[in-house]
Amino acid sequence: MVYYIASTTAPVNIATLKYWGKRDKALNLPTNSSISVTLSQDDLRTLTSAATGPELRQDKLWLNGKEESLASERTQQCLKELRTLRKQLEDEDSSLPKFSMWGLHIVSQNNFPTAAGLASSAAGFAALVVAIARLYQLPQSMSELSEIARQGSGSACRSLFGGYVAWEMGKEADGSDSKAVEISPMEHWPQLKAAILVVNASKKDTSSTSGMQLTVKTSELFQERVKTVVPQRFIHMKEAIENKNWSRFSELTMKDSNSFHATCLDSYPPIFYMNDTSKKIVRLCHAINDFYGTYVVAYTFDAGPNAVLYYLQENEAKLFAFIYKLFDKVPGWETKFSEQDLQKFLEVYENDVSGKLQFEIDDELQKGVSRVILTQVGPGPLSTRESLIDENTGFPK
Ligand SMILES: Nc1ncnc2c1ncn2[C@@H]1O[C@H](COP(=O)(O)OP(=O)(O)OP(=O)(O)O)[C@@H](O)[C@H]1O
Ligand SMILES: C[C@@](O)(CCOP(=O)(O)OP(=O)(O)O)CC(=O)O
Structure with missing residues (x-):
């Protein structure tokens, strides 16, 4: 069986100017811009592997060793947007394998307590979006991908960059200008x-x-x-x-x-x-x-x-x-x-x-x-050779 697999790690970020309030709940559009510091992945990180292959019929997620539902609207929205971008590539180049038609297996591990106010959703959604974007070989920039991560969890959009990051609230009703941008890389103020x-x-x-x-x-x-x-x-x-x-x-x-x-x-x-x-x-x-x-x-x-x-x-x-x-x-x-x-x-x-x-x-x-x-302070998402998915079965190792 052929499985295509990509893995990434993503960091936690802790806001110094807080995001609190949505002007659009479905799109996760905030009522104010925010600023955060990305923390080092040596200490806090999510590792996510994503796999696809012609045999995979269903999308599945395993989080910290347990299968979890992918039914939440927010996760569904992220998967839908990523598939749409992949489909555009496939439509432009018919030689590309039809990843957009196949199921996804996503396996993720946080090296810190989940849902304990340590921004696990931020690192989690950032890693999910980046791992799938890499698997799909999407050409989009980190800022563009941050618009997708934002729909998973607002603060997740800021975890697509290292160092010092702003989430610009934007004005558009469709959320196309509500995205993360780098203020300064970690090297600017590494102390x-x-x-x-x-x-x-x-x-x-x-x-x-x-x-x-x-x-x-x-x-x-x-x-x-x-x-x-x-x-x-x-x-x-x-x-x-x-x-x-x-x-x-x-x-x-x-x-x-x-x-x-x-x-x-x-x-x-x-x-x-x-x-x-x-x-x-x-x-x-x-x-x-x-x-x-x-x-x-x-x-x-x-x-x-x-x-x-x-x-x-x-x-x-x-x-x-x-x-x-x-x-x-x-x-x-x-x-x-x-x-x-x-x-x-x-x-x-x-x-x-x-x-x-x-x-x-x-x-x-x-x-x-x-x-x-x-x-x-630490860097943004990093590609890794470490994989949580068995390349022979497409299931968690
Ligand atoms: N690695 C992951 N991959 C996918 N989803 C994840 C991952 N880690 C956490 N999540 C999702 O995020 C949820 C936890 O988010 P929640 O906002 O409740 O906590 P938190 O992120 O620790 O706190 P806060 O965002 O307020 O700092 C989990 O229940 C899960 O659905
Ligand atoms: C207090 C905060 O940490 C709030 C974070 O909220 P979330 O990003 O977890 O909320 P949702 O968009 O509903 O998923 C402040 C911040 O990180 O800016």
């Missing part, structure tokens, strides 16, 4: 790092999709956010990235996270994504910045309680003096540091911080965090 404090790795209560629908419908504050706050912030954040202006970037990032969660609280009935631990982490970050008298850390929270802390490499020891001291018992540190390195963070705490800090380190804060993920 940006992220420490993710995993607060609760269980499934979240209110999905992003239904949460944002409720906010659009009920929050007055939201109107102000999309009309005035975000358009200005978008320009300023883009400038901050282009100029590598860390203080500006971190201030805007924290303010935008707070603004997004404020519109959730202003929804009726209110939506709570941050929990008590998240709020304590916010206070801790402000205490750290106050302590040093400069921006050392910037927090941001998505639709869940986990904290993403952005910081610059040069400030790592200053930040870790605090967060390693607090969360040294949880797993994750050993992925990047030796025992000796970690000991040094404790020494910085003992020498520079202890006794001088206006912040009470409490038990509850320590108990609320279960894991740290240490990562940094």
Whole structure:
């Protein structure tokens, strides 16, 4: 049997200017433009393989080792658009095999918790679209493919690029100008790092999709956010990235996270994504910045309680003096540091911080965090020879 197979990895992205609100639910068109940082695939990534062949009659998906339904309208829309593009190629060149007529087997693995507010849908849909586009040998650019990934999950469109990425909301009713573009590649500002404090790795209560629908419908504050706050912030954040202006970037990032969660609280009935631990982490970050008298850390929270802390490499020891001291018992540190390195963070705490800090380190804060993920800005989707599909059967290995 002949099977054609392509595989790719795709990254997670974490927004610094949040997407929250749709102006068209079916096409996933947003009410505001957004900005994100793509994170390194060494630490968080989806690996997806896609196969087709004349024997495959049905589309099938296996996610993290289990067969899953492909019935969701969003996934169907992505598959339909990719097939249409492939069909155009086949119509132009009759020697091409008729991939557009055959079934697809898609096998995917996330190397981190799925649906836990760690942007698995973003990496997942980005990988699905890119793997199939490569299998189909589509000539479309990443920006063009981002319009398809967007229909799977809005934030997924930003995972088609590495580095610093904007999703331009666009104006057209058909969504043809609502796509991701690169602001700067990772090489432009490679010193940006992220420490993710995993607060609760269980499934979240209110999905992003239904949460944002409720906010659009009920929050007055939201109107102000999309009309005035975000358009200005978008320009300023883009400038901050282009100029590598860390203080500006971190201030805007924290303010935008707070603004997004404020519109959730202003929804009726209110939506709570941050929990008590998240709020304590916010206070801790402000205490750290106050302590040093400069921006050392910037927090941001998505639709869940986990904290993403952005910081610059040069400030790592200053930040870790605090967060390693607090969360040294949880797993994750050993992925990047030796025992000796970690000991040094404790020494910085003992020498520079202890006794001088206006912040009470409490038990509850320590108990609320279960894991740290240490990562940094990274590249966009990468082709890989690693395949999850058996080339003799067309099924998962
Ligand atoms: N590798 C993948 N391939 C295809 N679909 C995926 C993949 N990973 C996740 N998904 C889809 O995304 C869903 C999870 O999306 P959801 O938005 O609930 O969580 P999240 O992405 O972790 O959180 P958020 O987007 O709010 O940060 C999964 O149930 C699955 O349908
Ligand atoms: C808070 C956010 O993470 C919301 C992400 O929402 P999704 O992209 O998951 O929503 P859907 O388009 O409905 O799939 C902010 C962001 O990533 O910009």
